[in-house]
Amino acid sequence: MSTTAVVQLDNLSKTIKGKKLIHNVNLDLYGGEVFGFLGPNGAGKTTTIRMMVGLMKPTSGSVKINGVDLQEQFETAVSQVGAIVENPELYKHLSGYQNLIHYSRMHKGITKKRLQEVIDQVGLTNRIHDKVKSYSLGMRQRLGLGQALLHSPKFLILDEPTNGLDPAGIREFRTYLRQIAQEDNVCILVSSHLLSEIELMCDRVGIIQKGTLIDIKQVHGDDQQVEWKFVLDQPAQAMQLLSTNIKEEVRATTDGVSVTISQEQVPAVNKLLVEAGFNIYSIESTRETLEDEFLKVTRGEQVG
Ligand SMILES: Nc1ncnc2c1ncn2[C@@H]1O[C@H](COP(=O)(O)OP(=O)(O)O)[C@@H](O)[C@H]1O
Ligand SMILES: [Mg+2]
Known part of the structure; x- marks a missing residue:
């Protein structure tokens, strides 16, 4: 991830x-990065996105793309943005290729080479000359993605892109998004009212409710190190055993020890303790899941 x-x-x-x-x-x-913009219907996701792509003028404040103010230098700023706002508009009686040619005419200087690059990037190499009406929903979404990528934007916005995709389709879509973000250092914003989708696809999540961005969270994978609490007898001795045997941070608590490790390391630490004769009463992570957090910040209101 770049720093500016x-x-x-x-x-x-x-x-x-x-x-x-x-x-x-x-x-x-x-x-x-793939950033998730999460909030219930009517929270203000599309309105914010419309301002980011210059379709709506802010009442106050500013949007900068690569340091360029969207209001002051519209053409320059917007040339760096690619977007699918709601469903991609596709001509179903034309082939995927013909659709891309059609959209490539909206921008200057899109070469045949770029067209092919995008086709490969969204995984449509073998089907690009087939009519769009023969495409699955996932393929149509990817063609829409390809269309938004043609002019090599640095910022790609997808407003509710997985509408109607099943979990397998969402996972597949995520693979493409991640590759694009990483290979071309593109910043991708994905909006959704569904926590499960955002959790699958994104590295960071901004939660929006009633027009206010109320929190920004990192999405934790299983390999993320968090604090795990082992409730056991003899905390001081357990603390001593662990500090000499593992390099991660260990802390004694009143009824056990806390260790900063990933979920994958839990069984090994557990084994070490059990084999040394400690009685373990419970093991729990102190991390909040994104769901806990989301429910808390939205105060249990219905999502979606
Ligand atoms: N052009 C508009 N005029 C008046 N109200 C609008 C307009 N566009 C959106 N809204 C309102 O703004 C709020 C946010 O809508 P929207 O940005 O579409 O939410 P989301 O995309 O998160 O579902 C809603 O209450 C919606 O009714
Ligand atoms: Mg919306």
């Missing part, structure tokens, strides 16, 4: 007919 932000939202706000729809959103997004 590809996208900077600075106090972005929108009021329509006296109603404040978006409240002072501050957000930096980076190249190489």
Whole structure:
């Protein structure tokens, strides 16, 4: 992930007919990351996205793409943005290739080579000359993705892209998104009202509710190191055993020990303790799942 932000939202706000729809959103997004924009229907995701692509003027605040202000230098800023806002518009009676040719005419300088690159990148090499009406939903989404990538944007926005895809389809889609983000250092923003989708696809998540960005969270994989608490007899002795046998951080608590390890390391630490004769009463991680967090910040309101 690069260190300078590809996208900077600075106090972005929108009021329509006296109603404040978006409240002072501050957000930096980076190249190489897949960022999830999560919030219930009507939270303000599409409205924020419309301002990011220049389809709607902010009431106050600014959007910068690669350091260029979208209001001040619209053409330059927007040339770095690719977007699918809601469903991709595709001509179903034409082939995938013909669709891409059609969209390539909207930008200057898209070569045949670039076209082929994009086709390969979205995994449509073998089917690109077939009519779109013969495509599965996942293939159509990927063609839409290819269309948004043609002009090599540094910032790609996908508004509810997995609508209707099953979990396997979402996982497949994620693989393509990750590759694009990493290979071309593209910053990808994916919006959804479904936590499960965002959790599958993204590295970081911003939670939006009633027009306010209320929290930003890292999505933890199983290899992430978090604090695990082992409740056991003789905490002081257990602490001593672990500190001499593992390199990770160990802390004694009143009823056990806390170790900062990944989930994969839990069985080995457990074995060490059991074999040394300690009685273990429970093992739990102190991390909150994204779901706990999401429910807490949205105060248990219905999602979706
Ligand atoms: N052009 C508009 N005029 C008035 N209200 C709007 C307009 N566009 C969106 N809204 C309202 O703004 C809120 C956020 O909508 P939207 O951004 O579409 O939410 P999301 O994409 O998160 O479902 C909703 O209450 C919606 O009714
Ligand atoms: Mg929306």
